[in-house]
Amino acid sequence: MFDIHRSTIYHFFIASLVVHLVVAWPLLRDSWFAHPQQMDVQEWPALSIQMVIDERIASTPEKLQEKKQEKLNRNRIPQLAAVKQSTTSSSEEAAAEQAEEWLEQAVDEQPANSTAARATGDLRAQFLHRVIALIEQNKFYPKSARRRGIEADVRVSFRLHGDGSVSDVRLSDAPKILYGATQQAIMAAQPLPALPEEISAPFDISFIVKYQLTE
Amino acid sequence: MENGTKIIVTAVALSISVQAGVMAQEVDEATITVTATREADEVGKVAASVGRVGGEEIERIAPSHPSEIVNRIPGVHVNVTGGEGHMTAIRQPISTQPLYLYLEDGIPTRSTGFFNHNALYEINLPQAGAIEVLKGPGTALYGSDAIGGVINVVTRPAPLEPEADVAAEYGSYGWRRLLLSGGNGWESDGVRADLNMTHSDGWRDNTNYDRYSTSLRWDHDTRGGASLKTVASLSRIDQQTAGSSRLLEDDYLNNPELNYTPISYRKVDALRLSTAYETETADSLLSVIPYVRSNSMDMLPNWSLSYDPVVYETKNNSVGLLAKYRHNLADDVKMIIGVDVDYSPGSRYEQTIVPIKVGNIYTDYTIGSTIYDYDVIFTGISPYLHLDWQLTDALLLQTGVRSDQLGYDYDNHLTALDTGSHRRPADTSVSYQHLSPKLGLVYAINARHSTFISYRHAFRAPSESQLFRQGRAVSSVDLEPVKVDSYELGVRGNSPRQWNYSVSLYAMEKRDDILTYRYPDGSREVMNAGVTRHKGIELGYSRQLLDWMSMNLAWSVAEHVYDDWQPNATTDYSGNEMPSAPQTVASAALLFTPQALHGGSVELQWERLGSYWMDDENSYRYGGHDLYHLRTEFHVDDGIRISARVMNLADRRYATAAQYSAAAFGNPEKFEYAPGMPRSYYLGVSVGF
Numbered sequence: 044m045f046d047i048h049r050s051t052i053y054h055f056f057i058a059s060l061v062v063h064l065v066v067a068w069p070l071l072r073d074s075w076f077a078h079p080q081q082m083d084v085q086e087w088p089a090l091s092i093q094m095v096i097d098e099r100i101a102s103t104p105e106k107l108q109e110k111k112q113e114k115l116n117r118n119r120i121p122q123l124a125a126v127k128q129s130t131t132s133s134s135e136e137a138a139a140e141q142a143e144e145w146l147e148q149a150v151d152e153q154p155a156n157s158t159a160a161r162a163t164g165d166l167r168a169q170f171l172h173r174v175i176a177l178i179e180q181n182k183f184y185p186k187s188a189r190r191r192g193i194e195a196d197v198r199v200s201f202r203l204h205g206d207g208s209v210s211d212v213r214l215s216d217a218p219k220i221l222y223g224a225t226q227q228a229i230m231a232a233q234p235l236p237a238l239p240e241e242i243s244a245p246f247d248i249s250f251i252v253k254y255q256l257t258e
Numbered sequence: 259m260e261n262g263t264k265i266i267v268t269a270v271a272l273s274i275s276v277q278a279g280v281m282a283q284e285v286d287e288a289t290i291t292v293t294a295t296r297e298a299d300e301v302g303k304v305a306a307s308v309g310r311v312g313g314e315e316i317e318r319i320a321p322s323h324p325s326e327i328v329n330r331i332p333g334v335h336v337n338v339t340g341g342e343g344h345m346t347a348i349r350q351p352i353s354t355q356p357l358y359l360y361l362e363d364g365i366p367t368r369s370t371g372f373f374n375h376n377a378l379y380e381i382n383l384p385q386a387g388a389i390e391v392l393k394g395p396g397t398a399l400y401g402s403d404a405i406g407g408v409i410n411v412v413t414r415p416a417p418l419e420p421e422a423d424v425a426a427e428y429g430s431y432g433w434r435r436l437l438l439s440g441g442n443g444w445e446s447d448g449v450r451a452d453l454n455m456t457h458s459d460g461w462r463d464n465t466n467y468d469r470y471s472t473s474l475r476w477d478h479d480t481r482g483g484a485s486l487k488t489v490a491s492l493s494r495i496d497q498q499t500a501g502s503s504r505l506l507e508d509d510y511l512n513n514p515e516l517n518y519t520p521i522s523y524r525k526v527d528a529l530r531l532s533t534a535y536e537t538e539t540a541d542s543l544l545s546v547i548p549y550v551r552s553n554s555m556d557m558l559p560n561w562s563l564s565y566d567p568v569v570y571e572t573k574n575n576s577v578g579l580l581a582k583y584r585h586n587l588a589d590d591v592k593m594i595i596g597v598d599v600d601y602s603p604g605s606r607y608e609q610t611i612v613p614i615k616v617g618n619i620y621t622d623y624t625i626g627s628t629i630y631d632y633d634v635i636f637t638g639i640s641p642y643l644h645l646d647w648q649l650t651d652a653l654l655l656q657t658g659v660r661s662d663q664l665g666y667d668y669d670n671h672l673t674a675l676d677t678g679s680h681r682r683p684a685d686t687s688v689s690y691q692h693l694s695p696k697l698g699l700v701y702a703i704n705a706r707h708s709t710f711i712s713y714r715h716a717f718r719a720p721s722e723s724q725l726f727r728q729g730r731a732v733s734s735v736d737l738e739p740v741k742v743d744s745y746e747l748g749v750r751g752n753s754p755r756q757w758n759y760s761v762s763l764y765a766m767e768k769r770d771d772i773l774t775y776r777y778p779d780g781s782r783e784v785m786n787a788g789v790t791r792h793k794g795i796e797l798g799y800s801r802q803l804l805d806w807m808s809m810n811l812a813w814s815v816a817e818h819v820y821d822d823w824q825p826n827a828t829t830d831y832s833g834n835e836m837p838s839a840p841q842t843v844a845s846a847a848l849l850f851t852p853q854a855l856h857g858g859s860v861e862l863q864w865e866r867l868g869s870y871w872m873d874d875e876n877s878y879r880y881g882g883h884d885l886y887h888l889r890t891e892f893h894v895d896d897g898i899r900i901s902a903r904v905m906n907l908a909d910r911r912y913a914t915a916a917q918y919s920a921a922a923f924g925n926p927e928k929f930e931y932a933p934g935m936p937r938s939y940y941l942g943v944s945v946g947f
Contacts (some may be wrong), residue, residue: 108619175288182292183540188486191415191448191477208691222485250288 061203166241174203174235174248181231184254188220197225197252205244225252263344263738272897291635303646305656305698305712307748307796309334312489313414316379318859318891320427320901320942322435322456322746324378326887328409329865331391332760332812335843336935341458341467341495342379342523345915348393348407349764351794351818351839351870352915355772356721359362359396359404361410365532365549365580369602370402371666371722372553372574378409380493380528382471382521385437385452393796394744394764395716397696397887401598401640402718405742405768406589413489416448416477417441420947427901427942435487437944441475461935464520466498473612476568477546484537492819493528500524501560502915502932506618514911514933518618522560528565542648543584551576551602558611561622565780566679566729567611568629574604574636590648594658600638604722607631610680620693629680631671633916634722638664640859656712658696665689668726668735679781681728683735688725690739692717707751716742720772724784732781738770739784766792767821775825776874788822790836806852813844820874838915842882858892858899872918878929883912885934897946909937 186192198215212229214222238244309331321327324344325336335347345352356373359366360381367377383389389411396404422440427433434457441450454471473491480486485562499522509516532549554573562568582596610626644658666688674684698712712729720737728734743766750760771787794816802808818839820831851859869882886907892900913931921927 073646132399147860152545171288179290180291181540183538184292185481185483185538186543187477187487187536191443192418218479220479220482220483220485223479223481230540250290251742252290255291 081178108156113165131231142240145208147209165217167246170242170246171238171248173258174232175250177232177235178228180230182206183224184256185220187222188218188254189256192256193218193220194254194256195221197254198222198249199225199229199252201229203235203244203248204244205238207233209233210245221252221254226253228243266306266512271740290928295450303654303700303708304392305654305696305710305746306396306714307333307746307760307764309391309393309760309798310658311389313387313412313571313859314823316384316389318938319889320425320859320903321384321393322429322433322905322940324383327383328378328391329843330810330812330845330847332734332798333762333843334391334392334407334812334815334903335840335867339376339609339914339932340465340499341460341497342456343376343497343501344378344468345375346406346409347838347840348391349766349794349816351836352408353838355383356718357406357581359400360411361400361408362530363413363487363532363534364410365530365547366403366578366600367528367530368553369551369574369576369600369636370638370664370754371401371580371602371603371634372465372572372718374553374555374606376526377749378411379469379495380526381411382452382454382473382491382493383411384435384807385414385439385454385473386411388412392767393762394746395696395714395742397694397714398642398644398660399596400595400739400741401660401662401694402638402664402716405716405718405740412451413475413491413855414439414452416450416475417444418443418448419549424946425942425944427940429463429940430938433940434458435942436643446481450475452468460764461531462499462500462503462515462933463517465503465517467717468494479529482537484628485533485601487536489532489534491528491530494875495526496917497524497526498522499560500557501580502831503560504915504917504932507929508933509618510913510931510933511911514936516619519560519615519620521620521623522558522563523556524558525556526554529826536875543582544586545580545582547580549576549578549580551578562782565614565782567613567623568608569611569625570606570608570630572604572606572723574602574716576600576602580601589905592646594644595642596644598638599640600636602635602636603633605633606723606727609728610907621823628672630682632682632726633669633671634726635667636664636722637667639663640664641840652702654702656698656700657696658694662690662692662694662717662719663906666722668722670726676886679730681730681734682729683726683733686735688735690717690719692739692741706753707749709749712744712746714742714746716743716744717743724772729783730781731785734784737772737784740771741769741914743767748811755802757799759800760796762796763795764792765792770793772824773823775829776919778920780919783825785825787820788824788832790819790823791821794815806850810847810849811844812846813842813870815842817841831874834874835871837862837871837876838874840868840870840882842866844868856893856912859890861887861889862924863887863889867912870916872916872929873920875920877920878918880913880916880931881912883910884908884935885912887908899946901942901944906935911936 195217197217201212202210214225238246291547311327311330316327323339323342325338328334328336328352333348336344337352339345340595345354346358348358350357352402354375358378362381367380368374394407396408400408404561418519420442425437427435435651438453438456452473456469458467471493476488478486484822498516499519503517503519505516527669532547534545534547536545542925552575556571558569565683578600580598582594584592584594586592608630609628610624610625614622615619640657640662642660642662647655649655668686670682670685672682675682694715694717696714700708702708718740721741725735744764746762746764752758767788771790772784773787774782776782793815796814799811800900816835820836823831847861847863849859849861865885867882868878871879872880887905888907889903894900912934917930917934919928
């Protein structure tokens with residue numbers, strides 16, 4: 044019986060090794076042999092970049108805008124209002140409503156308002172809203188991190204150029220699974236919109252992605 | 259049981275300031291908050307009935323048998339056949355039929371071709387992280403075997419920090435169990451090791467039971483955001499008396515410790531090894547899981563000693579792959595495509611025995627001739643597609659289809675035989691192709707309540723023993739696969755930490771059900787039945803009654819009927835209820851957690867198994883039984899816990915299986931019962947670091 048087991052185990056380990064090497068090697072190599080505290084976009088593992096690019100094909104900023112407009116057209120606001128009226132509404136729901144409304148508000152902020160915004164300096168804030176909203180669209184809590192109970196704050200900064208390109212992406216040290224998820228969210232949000240002429244380039248942006256688990 | 263990610267944005271706080279007049283304009287840091295629950299919370303989004311028992315509950319209950327956990331889920335009944343052996347009844351009668359798919363972390367613990375009804379003793383349940391039960395066909399995402407339900411045992415993940423736990427338990431009838439668990443986590447890795455060593459002298463004569471289980475889990479995260487999870491599990495069971503060992507009525511009532519079949523035994527080894535590679539983005543998830551398995555069983559079955567005494571050894575190894583890719587085609591449309599591959603070579607070697615019987619007791623035996631010696635390879639390739647389409651904010655459409663391509667390649671090492679009671683098919687290959695669709699709608703009434711309706715079609719290929727251990731059947735390799743159509747309507751609601759409920763109504767029709775016909779002389783033949791029908795209602799309700807008291811109720815009523823089954827020209831069971839099919843199954847528990855116990859608890863549980871027919875002819879019924887159990891735990895210190903439990907508090911005499919045989923061939927009629935364990939006591943202590 045255990046002769047069979049040993050043989051089976053042996054073959055499995057060979058197969059498993061092949062899986063690790065072929066599929067995960069670029070990631071393992073990066074995680075085991077290099078521990079940069081900061082990482083430029085150009086240094087990100089090629090496999091991840093390719094996957095993200097593929098997935099972005101159907102999600103250009105124009106399409107995102109269309110999707111958001113579709114949401115508004117489906118009149119989701121009354122739905123949210125209905126939930127608000129519920130006396131049993133939890134804090135999570137309230138927060139979700141707040142976030143939904145915020146996202147919709149960010150989408151609604153059109154260049155038509157930019158005259159007043161320029162006058163007050165709000166244009167930069169509006170633009171930042173827009174950038175953050177795009178990253179929000181792509182955030183997720185990895186299943187692996189959920190299962191293991193991994194939480195962290197990941198500090199992110201990058202430089203946005205006039206044409207919407209990004210450089211000097213820096214992520215603070217964090218558990219790798221959340222570090223990777225943050226990377227994915229930023230990559231998936233690109234290409235970011237070009238800076239309006241009124242905002243001089245480059246535009247340094249920083250924020251924190253806070254991963255929190257609830258019961 | 260797709261562990262989908264539910265992300266709720268709980269707060270978005272932006273605080274922005276702009277420093278004008280510099281080349282690089284900077285702003286204060288904004289915060290994006292990503293929250294999620296630790297556990298899968300997709301129950302409200304599935305067009306099927308799902309039950310779940312979490313890790314904390316499993317740890318508190320400290321089950322000495324799987325039934326102590328899963329019987330708390332509405333509509334689920336697992337009985338005790340001896341040791342940790344069991345038969346299962348989910349929307350089906352209590353039986354050994356291959357109607358359930360058992361998974362560990364989503365990976366089948368056995369190959370479809372080599373089903374065994376005792377699957378849960380091959381899994382280290384007392385140290386599991388959770389157990390989930392999907393009731394009814396698990397079409398599309400799961401294939402053959404997933405007819406009555408899918409039972410998924412979730413292993414505990416590696417801890418983030420060093421931890422260790424030692425739990426020792428002593429109990430009645432020589433019960434001793436040691437559970438060891440420990441692990442550690444580093445920057446991107448975590449490991450956990452679990453060990454379960456259990457021994458029982460058994461409460462009946464010659465029913466010793468030893469179990470050794472260990473599992474190792476390694477979690478590795480990559481900087482790119484992917485994860486690798488490797489799990490190795492090994493279980494070894496050494497059991498004296500393989501099954502429930504029924505007694506005649508007089509001994510059942512007056513001398514239940516008696517065991518007519520002390521020569522019976524069962525030795526089981528089960529090994530599983532898998533690595534799950536997973537990478538995801540907000541819009542997609544790729545999961546690739548290669549695995550290997552090895553199962554072997556050496557057994558002298560006790561139930562067939564009177565009509566077909568044998569010993570046999572079965573083995574099978576598996577190499578398989580589970581691959582799936584989830585992609586959000588649009589904001590409202592999620593698609594999962596995947597393929598399951600299973601290559602499982604196995605074998606059976608079986609000999610007759612000549613038992614020596616003194617009175618009613620089989621005391622010894624000698625080995626006779628070899629009756630089966632064959633190799634068989636099971637191969638399965640099953641691509642599937644699953645679609646979630648959010649039609650409106652409240653209405654979700656779920657649909658999917660699975661294509662199963664299954665086959666056996668059978669190589670008989672003995673001569674083919676077409677007479678007698680141990681007939682043998684000649685070398686042959688058998689294959690099955692089947693398409694299984696499903697369609698369901700989930701409607702969110704509001705944030706708390708939802709309802710669903712579903713149609714699910716499933717099929718199950720015959721197992722290798724049904725096909726190639728021919729017995730006295732004229733032909734077994736021509737057995738048709740079982741086909742099932744299931745319709746279900748459900749309502750459920752949930753208010754975290756306050757209450758939750760679920761109500762499900764289902765109706766199933768099985769065509770070509772594979773059943774065992776008992777001849778008057780006691781011998782058996784496996785054959786296709788025409789149609790069987792199954793319908794029922796399941797109710798689950800949990801509520802936090804007071805700060806220090808909560809309740810959990812699981813209740814179901816079912817009816818299982820032979821709609822069309824005529825095993826031969828003179829026998830017609832059409833219209834009869836199926837045997838061993840209890841109408842009512844219920845469990846209710848009151849849990850007290852007063853502050854005076856400093857985190858400890860006292861639980862009183864009631865279990866009800868309703869009456870059922872003891873034979874196909876519907877001649878006599880087993881009356882059912884009620885059992886009461888008491889469990890307590892006290893937290894002496896932060897890391898020290900003392901637990902005590904009393905099972906079958908009222909010391910009720912009850913049967914885990916009951917059967918009636920009419921008088922035939924000069925034998926008198928027989929009422930046979932497998933007695934359940936009398937009142938038993940357990941005391942445990944656990945220390946955590």
